[in-house]
Amino acid sequence: MERxxxxxxxxxxxxxxxxxxxxxxxxxxxxxxxxxxxxxILLVETFEYGRMLxxxxxxxxxxxxxxxYSEMMAHIVLCAHPSPKRVLIVGGGDGGVLREVLRHKExxxxxxxxxxxxxxxxxxxxxxxISCAMDDPRADVQSMxxxxxxxxxxxxxxxxxxxxxxxxxxxxGLFEADFYSDVxxxxxxxxxxxxxxxxxxxxxxxxxxxxxxxxxxxxxxxLCWGAxxxxxxxxxxxxxxxxxxxxxxxxxPAPEGTKYYTTEIHxxxxxxxxxxxxxxxxx
Amino acid sequence: MERxxxxxxxxxxxxxxxxxxxxxxxxxxxxxxxxxxxxxILLVETFEYGRMLxxxxxxxxxxxxxxxYSEMMAHIVLCAHPSPKRVLIVGGGDGGVLREVLRHKExxxxxxxxxxxxxxxxxxxxxxxISCAMDDPRADVQSMxxxxxxxxxxxxxxxxxxxxxxxxxxxxGLFEADFYSDVxxxxxxxxxxxxxxxxxxxxxxxxxxxxxxxxxxxxxxxLCWGAxxxxxxxxxxxxxxxxxxxxxxxxxPAPEGTKYYTTEIHxxxxxxxxxxxxxxxxx
Numbered sequence: 001m002e003r004x005x006x007x008x009x010x011x012x013x014x015x016x017x018x019x020x021x022x023x024x025x026x027x028x029x030x031x032x033x034x035x036x037x038x039x040x041i042l043l044v045e046t047f048e049y050g051r052m053l054x055x056x057x058x059x060x061x062x063x064x065x066x067x068x069y070s071e072m073m074a075h076i077v078l079c080a081h082p083s084p085k086r087v088l089i090v091g092g093g094d095g096g097v098l099r100e101v102l103r104h105k106e107x108x109x110x111x112x113x114x115x116x117x118x119x120x121x122x123x124x125x126x127x128x129x130i131s132c133a134m135d136d137p138r139a140d141v142q143s144m145x146x147x148x149x150x151x152x153x154x155x156x157x158x159x160x161x162x163x164x165x166x167x168x169x170x171x172x173g174l175f176e177a178d179f180y181s182d183v184x185x186x187x188x189x190x191x192x193x194x195x196x197x198x199x200x201x202x203x204x205x206x207x208x209x210x211x212x213x214x215x216x217x218x219x220x221x222x223l224c225w226g227a228x229x230x231x232x233x234x235x236x237x238x239x240x241x242x243x244x245x246x247x248x249x250x251x252x253p254a255p256e257g258t259k260y261y262t263t264e265i266h267x268x269x270x271x272x273x274x275x276x277x278x279x280x281x282x283x
Numbered sequence: 284m285e286r287x288x289x290x291x292x293x294x295x296x297x298x299x300x301x302x303x304x305x306x307x308x309x310x311x312x313x314x315x316x317x318x319x320x321x322x323x324i325l326l327v328e329t330f331e332y333g334r335m336l337x338x339x340x341x342x343x344x345x346x347x348x349x350x351x352y353s354e355m356m357a358h359i360v361l362c363a364h365p366s367p368k369r370v371l372i373v374g375g376g377d378g379g380v381l382r383e384v385l386r387h388k389e390x391x392x393x394x395x396x397x398x399x400x401x402x403x404x405x406x407x408x409x410x411x412x413i414s415c416a417m418d419d420p421r422a423d424v425q426s427m428x429x430x431x432x433x434x435x436x437x438x439x440x441x442x443x444x445x446x447x448x449x450x451x452x453x454x455x456g457l458f459e460a461d462f463y464s465d466v467x468x469x470x471x472x473x474x475x476x477x478x479x480x481x482x483x484x485x486x487x488x489x490x491x492x493x494x495x496x497x498x499x500x501x502x503x504x505x506l507c508w509g510a511x512x513x514x515x516x517x518x519x520x521x522x523x524x525x526x527x528x529x530x531x532x533x534x535x536p537a538p539e540g541t542k543y544y545t546t547e548i549h550x551x552x553x554x555x556x557x558x559x560x561x562x563x564x565x566x
Contacts, residue, residue, distance in 0.1 A: 012305075019309070020330035022295075026303040047303035048485075065484065067558070201348065201512045202331075227510075227518040227556075229484045234517010235510045259558040268551035273510075275350070275542040 013044055013052075015059050017232035018202050023059075025049065031126050036118035038170060043126050049230055051127055053094055055119070058166055061094045063129060065229045069196075070130075071261040072226045072238055072269070074100030075254060077159045077194040078107070079266060080240075080247040084158040087111070088186065090146040090174065092163030093119035095131035098141075101161070102133045103255035109138050111157075115170065117143035147173055150182040157187050162195035167206055175206070177213040180241060184217055192242035193218075200225070200276050201233040211283040214241040222247050223280060224269035226260070237276075238269075296327055296335075298342050300515035301485050306342075308332065314409050319401035321453060326409050332513055334410055336377055338402070341449055344377045346412060348512045352479070353413075354544040355509045355521055355552070357383035358537060360442045360477040361390070362549060363523075363530040367441045370394070371469065373429040373457065375446030376402035378414035381424075384444070385416045386538035392421050394440075398453065400426035430456055433465040440470050445478035450489055458489070460496040463524060467500055475525035476501075483508070483559050484516040494566040497524040505530050506563060507552035509543070520559075521552075 014024040025046040032043040042054040050063030061069070074097050078084045085108045087101050093114030101110045112134075114120055120143060123131040134141050142149075160183050167175040174195070183193050195214070198206040207223075215221040218241030228236040240247040248270040250263045272280075297307040308329040315326035325337040333346030344352070357380050361367045368391045370384050376397030384393045395417075397403055403426060406414040417424050425432075443466050450458040457478070466476050478497070481489040490506070498504040501524030511519040523530040531553040533546045555563075 014307075018331060021309070022307040024297075024305040024307065048301060068556075199512075225510075227508075227516075229516035229518065233510075233512035235512065260556040262554075262557060264554045265556055268554040271545075271547045271551040273351075273543040273548055274545060 013042070013046070013054065015054070015057060021202070021232070025052070032122050036116050038116045041118060041122055043122055052230070053119070053122065053127065055165055056169070059230050060165070061096055061127070061130060062230050063127065066096045066130060067259045068226060068228050069231070069236065070096035070100045071258055073097045073161055073163055073194065073196060075258065075261040076224060076238060076266060076269065077161065077192050077240060077247060078104050079250045079252045079254060079263070080245060081159050081190070081192060082245075082251045085109075086157045088157045088160040089113070090150070090160065090162045090164065091171070092161070093143075094123040094127060095134050097161055097163050098139060099130065099133040102136050102138055103257060104252070107138060109140055111140040111142065113142050113144055113146045113149050115143065115145055147179060147182075150179070150186055153186045155185075155188055158191055160187060160191070160193040162193060164196065166198070175210050175213065177216045180214050180217045184241070184243065187243060190244045192240055192245060192247055194238055194240045197223070197237045197239040199231065199233040199235055200237055200279060201235065203232070204279055207237050208279060208283045210239050211280055214239055215283060218242055220244075220246060222270065223272070224248070225272070225276070226269055296325070296329070296337065298337070298340060304485070304515070306515075308335070315405050319399050321399045324401060324405055326405055335513070336402070336405065336410065338448055339452070342513050343448070344379055344410070344413060345513050346410065349379045349413060350542045351509060351511050352514070352519065353379035353383045354541055355519075356380045356444055356446055356477065356479060358541065358544040359507060359521060359549060359552065360444065360475050360523060360530060361387050362533045362535045362537060362546070363528060364442050364473070364475060365528075365534045369440045371440045371443040372396070373433070373443065373445045373447065374454070375444070376426075377406040377410060378417050380444055380446050381422060382413065382416035385419050385421055386540060387535070390421060392423055394423040394425065396425050396427060396429045396432050398426065398428055430462060430465075433462070433469055436469045438469075438471055441474055443470060443474070443476040445476060447479065449481070458493050458496065460499045463497050463500045467524070467526065470526060473527045475523055475528060475530055477521055477523045477530075480506070480520045480522040482514065482516040482518055483520055483562060484518065486515070487562055490520050491562060491566045493522050494563055497522055498566060501525055503527075503529060505553065506555070507531070508555070508559070509552055
C-alpha cells in the first residue's frame with residue numbers, strides 16, 4: 001500500500017447565489033443549525049470572513065465585511081436627514097444596522113422590529129461585535145410582524161430602514177408599494193426610508209422592481225450603491241424614498257468610528273455607472 | 284423501483300478564490316481546454332456571465348461584466364492624461380482593454396504585449412465582442428515577454444497599462460519596483476502607468492505591496508477602485524504611478540459608448556473608504 005500525505009477533514013458551506021452561480025466558504029465550526037418558526041438558521045465560523053449568519057441558505061451577515069453593509073444602510077439616510085431622532089429598523093435582527101444607527105448621538109430611540117426572535121437571540125449569543133448595541137437604553141428591540149406593526153403607526157419616525165431578507169416568502173411583502181405606503185404614513189413630514197435592494201448584476205429585476213414600487217409612493221426616489229463582498233457579485237444597491245429632502249445630500253457629519261462611510265463616500269455612492277442608470281430608466 | 288423526476292447533466296467550473304473561498308459557475312459548453320507554453324487555458328460558456336476565459340484556474344474575463352474592468356483599466360489614465368497618443372498595454376491578450384483604449388480618437392497607436400500567443404488567438408476566435416479592436420489599424424499586437432520589451436524602450440509612451448494575471452509565476456515580476464522603473468523609463472515626461480492590483484478584501488497584501496513598489500519609483504502614486512463581479516469579493520483596485528500629473532483629475536471627456544466609466548465615476552473612484560485608506564497608510 002502506497003503512503004499518502006496526511007489529509008484533513010474539510011467542511012464547506014455553499015450558497016446558491018443564483019441557479020447558475022455558487023459561493024462556497026470553508027468553515028471551522030457550526031454554532032447553530034436549526035429551524036425556527038420562520039426559517040432555517042445556520043450560524044457558522046468561516047475562515048475567510050469570520051462568523052456568518054445564513055438564513056434559508058442565503059448569507060445575511062459576516063463579521064469581517066458587515067461594516068460595508070451596516071454603515072451604508074444606516075448612515076446614508078441618517079446623515080441626509082437634518083435631525084434624525086426617531087428611527088425604525090424593519091428586519092435587521094442581527095443588530096448591525098442598529099449598532100450603526102446608535103452611533104448618531106442625536107438619535108433618541110431606535111425601534112427594531114424583526115419577525116424572528118431566534119435570529120435576535122442567535123446574534124446576541126454568537127455575534128457580539130454585531131449585536132452589541134441591543135443593550136443600549138435607546139434601543140427598542142421587538143420581535144413581531146413588521147407589516148402589522150407598521151400599519152398601526154403614523155407620523156412617528158424621522159427615518160425608516162428596511163433591512164429585509166431577499167424578496168421571497170414572508171419577506172416578499174417588504175418589496176411592495178402597499179408596504180412602502182404604510183412606511184410613508186409612519187414617517188414624519190420630512191422623513192425618508194431606505195431599503196436594501198439587491199445586486200444590479202444578479203438581481204436587476206429586483207433593483208428595477210423595488211425602484212418602481214418606491215417611486216409610486218414617494219415624491220423623491222433615489223438609488224445609491226456600494227461594496228459588499230459576501231453578497232452576490234460584491235456590489236449592492238440601496239434605494240431611498242423621501243417625502244421632502246434629497247437623500248444624496250449629506251446634511252449631518254459622519255459619526256466617529258466608521259470604516260466604510262464618510263461624507264465623500266455618501267456623495268460618491270450616488271454617482272451611477274451608465275449601465276445602472278439605464279436599468280433605472282426602465283423603472 | 285420508484286419513478287423519479289428527469290435529471291440533467293450539470294457541468295460546473297470552480298475557481299479557488301482563496302484557499303477558503305470558491306466561486307462556481309454552471310457552464311453550457313467548453314470551447315478550449317488546453318495547456319499553452321505558459322499556462323492552462325480554459326474557455327467556457329457560462330450561464331451567468333456568458334463566455335469566460337480562465338488561466339491557471341483564475342477567472343480572467345467574461346463577456347457580461349468585463350466592461351467594468353476594461354473601462355476602468357483604460358479610461359482612468361487615458362482621461363487623466365491631457366493628450367494620450369501612444370499607449371502601451373502589458374498583458375491583456377484578450378483585447379478588452381485595447382478595445383477601450385482605441386475608443387479614444389486621439390490615440391495614434393496602442394501596443395499590446397502579451398507573452399502568450401494562444402491567449403490572443405483564443406480571444407480572437409471565441410470572444411469577438413472583447414477582441415474586436417485587434418484588427419484596428421492603430422493596434423500593434425505582439426506576443427513576447429513584456430519584461431524584455433520594456434527594458435528596450437525609453438521616452439516612448441504617454442500611458443502604460445499593466446493588465447497582468449495574479450502576481451505568481453511568470454507574472455510576479457510585473458508587481459516589482461524594477462519593472463515599474465523600466466515602465467517609467469518607457470514613459471514620456473508627463474506619462475503615467477496604471478496596474479490592476481487585486482481586491483482590498485481578499486488580497487490586501489497585494490494592494491499594499493504594489494502600492495509600496497510603485498511609490499518607490501513614481502513621484503505621484505494613487506489608488507482607485509471599482510466593481511468587478513467575477514473577481515474575488517467583487518471589488519477591485521487599480522494603482523497609478525504618475526511622473527507629473529495627478530491621475531484623480533479627469534482632463535479629457537469620457538469616450539462615447541461606455542457602460543461603466545464617466546467623468547463623475549472617475550472622481551468617485553478615488554474616494555476611498557477609511558478601511559482602505561488605513562490599508563494604504565501601511566504602504
